[in-house]
Amino acid sequence: xxxxxILKAKGDxxxxxxxxxxxxxxxxxxxxxxxxxxxIVSKDGQxxxxxxxxxxxxxxxxxxxxxxxTEKVDDMMTRNPVCCARNDTADDVLTRMTDGRFRxxxxxxxxxxxxxxxxxxxxKARLQELSMEKDALQGMIMGH
Numbered sequence: 001x002x003x004x005x006i007l008k009a010k011g012d013x014x015x016x017x018x019x020x021x022x023x024x025x026x027x028x029x030x031x032x033x034x035x036x037x038x039x040i041v042s043k044d045g046q047x048x049x050x051x052x053x054x055x056x057x058x059x060x061x062x063x064x065x066x067x068x069x070t071e072k073v074d075d076m077m078t079r080n081p082v083c084c085a086r087n088d089t090a091d092d093v094l095t096r097m098t099d100g101r102f103r104x105x106x107x108x109x110x111x112x113x114x115x116x117x118x119x120x121x122x123x124k125a126r127l128q129e130l131s132m133e134k135d136a137l138q139g140m141i142m143g144h
Contacts, residue, residue: 001089001128002086003084003085003087003089003115004086004087006090007107007115010115010117010121015106015116017039017040017041017113018041018042018052019041019042020049020072021072022073023072023073024057024069025069031057037103039051039052040106040116041074041077045113046112047111048108050078050080050081052078053078053103055103056076056078057076081106082096083105083106084108084117086107086114086115090126091126093122094123094126098119104116105117105118
């Protein structure tokens with residue numbers, strides 16, 4: 001399974017981005033309204049300069065308290081996020097996410113942001129792939 005297949009299965013909701021300087025309180029609102037776990041920080045919606053996840057916000061709340069909601073994404077974002085390409089395999093992406101202990105990965109093509117995959121997207125794709133393989137093997141054993 002390749003990343004472009006995962007993106008196709010997700011549909012085309014676009015990538016949620018925020019501009020540098022956006023307040024963490026606004027990011028929190030976007031995450032809650034969209035029911036997503038992270039946003040890409042981008043000046044132009046094309047180049048991913050950072051990423052902020054709900055985990056980042058929760059950790060900041062635990063350390064700094066509610067005052068962190070008045071900070072800007074620039075202060076909290078992970079800069080230069082690890083990205084993947086459309087032709088990367090689900091296994092490769094899953095390994096990189098697991099090793100790096102992050103859950104969201106921007107998909108970049110020729111330097112331009114084209115999507116985002118989450119660990120949930122990748123696990124779902126792998127489970128579907130394994131189910132199809134199981135069905136094919138059962139069919140071969142049963143002589144179908």
